[in-house]
Amino acid sequence: DVKVTQSSRYLVKRTGEKVFLECVQDMDHENMFWYRQDPGLGLRLIYFSYDVKMKEKGDIPEGYSVSREKKERFSLILESASTNQTSMYLCASTVGGGKTTYEQYFGPGTRLTVT
Amino acid sequence: AQSVTQLGSHVSVSEGALVLLRCNYSSSVPPYLFWYVQYPNQGLQLLLKYTSAATLVKGINGFEAEFKKSETSFHLTKPSAHMSDAAEYFCAVKTDKLIFGTGTRLQVFP
Numbered sequence: 621d622v623k624v625t626q627s628s629r630y631l632v633k634r635t636g637e638k639v640f641l642e643c644v645q646d647m648d649h650e651n652m653f654w655y656r657q658d659p660g661l662g663l664r665l666i667y668f669s670y671d672v673k674m675k676e677k678g679d680i681p682e683g684y685s686v687s688r689e690k691k692e693r694f695s696l697i698l699e700s701a702s703t704n705q706t707s708m709y710l711c712a713s714t715v716g717g718g719k720t721t722y723e724q725y726f727g728p729g730t731r732l733t734v735t
Numbered sequence: 736a737q738s739v740t741q742l743g744s745h746v747s748v749s750e751g752a753l754v755l756l757r758c759n760y761s762s763s764v765p766p767y768l769f770w771y772v773q774y775p776n777q778g779l780q781l782l783l784k785y786t787s788a789a790t791l792v793k794g795i796n797g798f799e800a801e802f803k804k805s806e807t808s809f810h811l812t813k814p815s816a817h818m819s820d821a822a823e824y825f826c827a828v829k830t831d832k833l834i835f836g837t838g839t840r841l842q843v844f845p
Contacts, residue, residue, distance in 0.1 A: 710778055722833070
């Protein structure tokens with residue numbers, strides 16, 4: 621079974637703090653994604669990566685950055701956390717290139733609260 | 736631009752009743768379509784997917800969905816609801832990226 625793990629299930633941070641959310645997948649997937657989930661808005665794509673050290677902005681990248689130094693790990697960074705970044709963050713991965721079935725595998729999510 | 740619309744943010748059914756969750760999509764190219772389920776405090780899990788093979792797609796836990804190009808719809812159904820089906824359901828369309836609907840929360844009453 622594909623496994624996508626996220627470093628924390630719940631996180632509470634203060635405004636202005638730098639926040640790191642970590643995601644690891646164990647299926648050698650090329651593509652990895654970060655979404656945020658908010659009530660009534662569904663999932664919105666923040667950033668994605670299709671290879672090590674490669675990244676692409678999604679629909680709502682402002683206030684976020686990402687890092688992918690190893691194929692299995694994709695980090696989301698909040699440079700200076702703000703209260704409007706309180707949300708559920710979901711990581712996902714999928715096989716890339718010609719092998720892809722486009723099915724994304726999701727981690728359990730990190731519920732971040734910024735106070 | 737591609738988009739997906741889920742009609743009804745909340746749906747309530749009695750145990751044993753038919754479940755119908757509606758999804759309409761907009762796409763300029765033949766789409767890949769997905770239904771995901773999210774149980775409380777968990778990530779999303781794939782229920783089923785349409786990838787231009789059979790128009791009636793069967794998924795896990797007794798769910799199925801029918802792709803209707805003329806109606807641009809991909810509604811999710813289950814003949815008989817169980818209490819364990821209570822969750823949030825997301826429809827998604829994939830063209831160059833995966834676009835999710837806003838979700839439908841299903842409640843099942845005994």
